[in-house]
Amino acid sequence: MRSFVRACLCSAALTSCRNVTQSDSGKIPITSRSGQAVQLFASGRVSSENLQPHEAFAQFAQAVALDSTFALAEYGLASTAPTAKQVREHLDKAIALARNASLGEQLLIRAMQAR
Numbered sequence: 001m002r003s004f005v006r007a008c009l010c011s012a013a014l015t016s017c018r019n020v021t022q023s024d025s026g027k028i029p030i031t032s033r034s035g036q037a038v039q040l041f042a043s044g045r046v047s048s049e050n051l052q053p054h055e056a057f058a059q060f061a062q063a064v065a066l067d068s069t070f071a072l073a074e075y076g077l078a079s080t081a082p083t084a085k086q087v088r089e090h091l092d093k094a095i096a097l098a099r100n101a102s103l104g105e106q107l108l109i110r111a112m113q114a115r
Contacts, residue, residue: 028104030072037066041073044080053080071097072105075112 032038044059060076067073071094078090095113098106 028108029102031101031105032063032067032070032073034063034067034070037063037070037073040066041070041076044073044076048076048080053082056080057082069097069100071101071109075105075109078112 030038030041032041040059040063044056044063047053047056047059057077057080060073060080063070063073064077074090074094074097078087078094081087081090091109091112094109098109101109
């Protein structure tokens with residue numbers, strides 16, 4: 001049941017973000033005050049997808065160091081954290097920061113919270 005809820009939330013996030021602007025490319029907008037933090041987040045995501053969680057965690061941490069309000073970077077830290085305690089700490093931070101993030105980011109964070 002949880003995986004079904006997670007899949008629905010992720011699908012809703014991707015679908016709802018397609019309606020953000022008329023010129024939208026179908027991608028979830030990333031909310032950060034730092035372009036360099038966004039680049040580090042993107043690098044962390046690639047590392048995570050390449051099954052390099054330690055490298056990804058370090059890149060997400062660097063992104064948060066550049067922008068302490070970067071909800072999706074906290075989400076990245078939660079998804080690559082080595083301990084359950086760190087997962088909870090970073091997920092709680094991401095949830096708290098999500099109110100200032102795009103709808104797509106909020107839904108991704110809520111999907112992680114639901115699992």
